[in-house]
Amino acid sequence: MATGTGDFGVLSAVEGIRLSSVEAGVRYQNRRDVVVVEIAEGSTVAGVYTLNAFCAAPVKIARQHLSDNQGKCRYWLINTGNANAGTGKQGAVDALACCQSLAELAGCDPSEVMPFSTGVIGERLPAGRITAALPGALEQLQPDNWLSAAKGILTTDTRPKGLTRTLQLNGRTVTITGISKGAGMIKPNMATMLAYVATDLSVDYAQLQALLSDAVSQSFNRITVDGDTSTNDCCMLAATGRAGVAFTELSDSDKAQFRGALNEVLQSLAIQIIEDAEGASKFVTIDVSGGETSKECLQVAYAVAESPLVKTALTASDPNWGRILAAVGRAGVPALDVDSVSVSLDAVPLVERGQLSADYSEEKGQAVMNQEAITISIDLGRGDAKERVWTSDLSEEYVRINASYRS
Amino acid sequence: MATGTGDFGVLSAVEGIRLSSVEAGVRYQNRRDVVVVEIAEGSTVAGVYTLNAFCAAPVKIARQHLSDNQGKCRYWLINTGNANAGTGKQGAVDALACCQSLAELAGCDPSEVMPFSTGVIGERLPAGRITAALPGALEQLQPDNWLSAAKGILTTDTRPKGLTRTLQLNGRTVTITGISKGAGMIKPNMATMLAYVATDLSVDYAQLQALLSDAVSQSFNRITVDGDTSTNDCCMLAATGRAGVAFTELSDSDKAQFRGALNEVLQSLAIQIIEDAEGASKFVTIDVSGGETSKECLQVAYAVAESPLVKTALTASDPNWGRILAAVGRAGVPALDVDSVSVSLDAVPLVERGQLSADYSEEKGQAVMNQEAITISIDLGRGDAKERVWTSDLSEEYVRINASYRS
Incomplete structure (x- = not known):
């Protein structure tokens, strides 16, 4: 069951972002379960992560990579079917192996890859199946793959979740597009697994983190299905700067307009999760x-x-x-x-x-x-x-x- | 569904306590829904009550009556089918009318009657139906009615809950018998609706309250079905003194023995609630x-x-x-x-x-x-x-x- 219509309109491409989703057979066959999001060089990324003390290996690594690189990141690598949580040191080894493999194929540093996993807790990540799927995933990267990526990150969800908002800022069109997944184990505490949002505005790391934290506090941190905070919650925001407008150049009212649009996207993504909550009729x-x-x-x-x-x-x-x-x-x-x-x-x-x-x-x-x-x-x-x-x-x-x- | 066997053995009479349960038609017909517990003069009573801010009218009145009389109490008047909670000032008027009616029939002060209600929240208590049933209830008071009282206080429970423990103290037989109900809206915070325990040991008010609070903290305050604390939780303990032994006269080891037996009774009553939790299979x-x-x-x-x-x-x-x-x-x-x-x-x-x-x-x-x-x-x-x-x-x-x- 689910509530609402599930109709979120068209997801627009964000210049500087390319996506793909492929079948890796992580847990099930014939299901797109690995999503790669490529973020253009020069972009800035911010993230918020679960406060669950048992946070999963990929969450720890993703947070560390972004922090080490001060907001520089080239790839988000997401798998479903296996949360790589409660997997101890082996979990970190497996997540890093995936980052390493993608980095080698793409020609970037492994620390510029952020890994994310969702699915069953406590089983070893089949890293080999994921790395085997990466060459195909890189080949299929396209700017207009947001909807297929939104489908590729689902688990018990009954439908994809996303939203695009565009604004005119300083005479340019600025786009914000985001996708999310989640239907159970939902009481985000800083963010919920998984939400990926991008804009082509140019925003520096500290400012981007502040914008994301503010928006999350009024969206993902205001929903609950069952009071259970996931071990794998993450919400990421990328700013590619390809619209040719920088946040710092905006007038106060334009800043407020961008903040409002960003909040609207995140709030919609959060609400779409509640509408699609497991067994929901209300x-x-x-x-x-x-x-x-x-x-x-x-x-x-x-x-x-x-x-x-x-x-x-x-x-x-x-x-x-x-x-x-x-x-x-x-x-x-x-x-x-x-x-x-x-x-x-x-x-x-x-x-x-x-x-x-x-x-x-x-x-x-x-x-x-x-x-x-x-x-x-x-x-x-x-x-x-x-x-x-x-x-x-x-x-x-x-x-x-x-x-x-x-x- | 329920777990365990539901077999708690025989409930022994406690000298100084008589009980009855009658059909008053509070909400349903052909169901014993009013229980009267008579406590002999000279007994001491202690109680712990829900900490839910929306505590029901009868809880407020019961607490007030016992506190005003410093542990003196002659009757516990319990109805199921209606919790008399969320009923505002009218709720207090209705609960007091029941106390008044019982006091007149029994020849005691209304403040020596403690009212308790459990059942649907937010509907007016049909006080007239309860008072109409009181003459019959007083006529049927018997010392060996613990089991029928245990049945008379049930709502969604599938079976009665009780336990008796006897001890030899200073050459006398001391009995502790208790009954409880509850299957949902269970996360007691000080006590759970409803538990009634009596002993024929003589215990003064302050000491009785301390014994009860200690026992509750390790029994009713350690169970949860759904995390929902009831508006009507109450756990009462009466000490009639009819065994001819006083707590203060006991050796330290006998005091510990009595404490242990009391804790055992309350813990069993609490565990029986969990075994009979709504829908429980584990x-x-x-x-x-x-x-x-x-x-x-x-x-x-x-x-x-x-x-x-x-x-x-x-x-x-x-x-x-x-x-x-x-x-x-x-x-x-x-x-x-x-x-x-x-x-x-x-x-x-x-x-x-x-x-x-x-x-x-x-x-x-x-x-x-x-x-x-x-x-x-x-x-x-x-x-x-x-x-x-x-x-x-x-x-x-x-x-x-x-x-x-x-x-």
């Missing part, structure tokens, strides 16, 4: 306002978003506001006065200042819950902070998928 | 050792116990240690060195110092996972602290139950 936006701090708004939002009881009520289209209140009440907000708390389903007031709204009727609540997309708004009534997270429901299909898929 | 003990602090051991234990991915792997009897590592890694332990972490399934080493154990085979792991009762041991390898929690798996049946039951 797309749920949780708006928490009236908090004293942003932190307590997020505590409440995640307590509601990750409550199995709220999520199963959503599956059943049951306007079970008692479960929402129970989750708010256990979120750990210090000295929360429940008589200040109000809750709405879309525009229907459910709870006003701790009590069932006088206007509320089961029919009104039911009408909202029958929708595929639902906003739960929670006002804590004690401050000005607010936060938004996105989540899905918890269905029998989620259990079926995760009781059968070896992630 | 009973899982999570032992975390080698932590720097007890707190970080609990963080790790709950991250694993509440991970939907670990729980669905358990449902599938899949020795998916990668998901266990991923949950450990995201638990938020500061500066966790994953190369010090070891994990076993029962006696089978899975991960040693961050890497798959050389001795591990899928067959060995599978053999453990096929069992109904499984212990996951996690050694953080950085200190001497350890903690244990108990949990269940996450099955399609859990989703079905909670997508259809209006809790």
Whole structure:
């Protein structure tokens, strides 16, 4: 199951970026499972990575390579079917072997290759199958392969995810195109496996990292399917500079425009993950306002978003506001006065200042819950902070998928 | 579904305690849904209550009554079918009306009645149906009604929960009998709805409260089904003194013996809840050792116990240690060195110092996972602290139950 239409429009090429996806047989046959993204010389790359302490070998290496080279990177090498996580020192050897092989074929330094893996945890990476597929992958690099790359990085996802936004900046057309994957083990903590975004604007390393971190904090770091942070989360952003415009030359309003477009792309990629969450039949936006701090708004939002009881009520289209209140009440907000708390389903007031709204009727609540997309708004009534997270429901299909898929 | 046998032996009477359960039609017909527990004059009562900020009206009143009377209490009045939570001021009025009615019939002060409710959240308590059932309930009070009371407090539970332990102290027989209920919305935070325990030992209020709090911290506060803390959790302990022995007169070793027996009763009641968890097919003990602090051991234990991915792997009897590592890694332990972490399934080493154990085979792991009762041991390898929690798996049946039951 999935929600939404899955229609994200056409993915435009970004000058300086070429992509390919090939069948390497990492875990399954007849499936494109290796994606190579070539980034033109002179580009800048920024990345954010999972904070899971058991972060996978490729994540450690990718982070190290980019940091050593201060944002210089020529290739992203991505495989599905095997996460190369929990594989100890052998995992690092295997990931480095893939980087080495690609570097030799492409004529660059191995540290200019960033490896990424997603799939089953705890099995050795079949590096030989990946390296054997690399000559073909390099041959097939094309600027207009974003959609096939978006398909090539999927695992339990039911559909590809992507978005393009173009802007006019200083008289030039600047493009931002991104793709992402993810459907389960989703509570990104800095980023989610996997998102790849590129622009042809010129942006220096420190600025690019800041732009990416800001955008991630309001997109990938605001979604949850099951509260489980992946060992392999990564979100990468490349700036090729080929549009002939530099971020530093932009006026403040143009900078804001670029930031807005970048945020829009990342937010859309994050939301597409939630729409395609494992077993999802609902797309749920949780708006928490009236908090004293942003932190307590997020505590409440995640307590509601990750409550199995709220999520199963959503599956059943049951306007079970008692479960929402129970989750708010256990979120750990210090000295929360429940008589200040109000809750709405879309525009229907459910709870006003701790009590069932006088206007509320089961029919009104039911009408909202029958929708595929639902906003739960929670006002804590004690401050000005607010936060938004996105989540899905918890269905029998989620259990079926995760009781059968070896992630 | 449920795990274990559900066989807890005979529940012995506790001198000074009489119980009854009757049909009041609170939500369903032909179902004993009101339980009255009479506590002899001169007894002492202690209680621990949910820390959910949205704690229900009866919880607030019960806590207030016991505190006002410094541990004196004559009746516990318990209904199922309606939690009287999220009901605002009307909820307090309704709960107090029930106390008032019972007090008039029994000839005590309303503050000597403690009300408890469990069931659907957010609907008005049908106090009239409960008060109408009270005369019959008082007539039927009997010392040997523990089992029928254990049945009378159930909601989605599939079977009653209880335990009796007797000890010889100062030449007298001292009895401890307790009952509990709970199958979902289970992550007690101070106690879980509902547990009622009594002893005929004489114990003063402050000491009784300390004994109860200690026992709860190692029993009800160490279990989780879904991470959702109920609005109505309560665990009560009455000491009638009718055995003719006082706690203060006991030798240190007898005090320890009583403490041990009380802990055993509460731990069994807590474990029986996990065995009967909604949709449960596995009973899982999570032992975390080698932590720097007890707190970080609990963080790790709950991250694993509440991970939907670990729980669905358990449902599938899949020795998916990668998901266990991923949950450990995201638990938020500061500066966790994953190369010090070891994990076993029962006696089978899975991960040693961050890497798959050389001795591990899928067959060995599978053999453990096929069992109904499984212990996951996690050694953080950085200190001497350890903690244990108990949990269940996450099955399609859990989703079905909670997508259809209006809790």
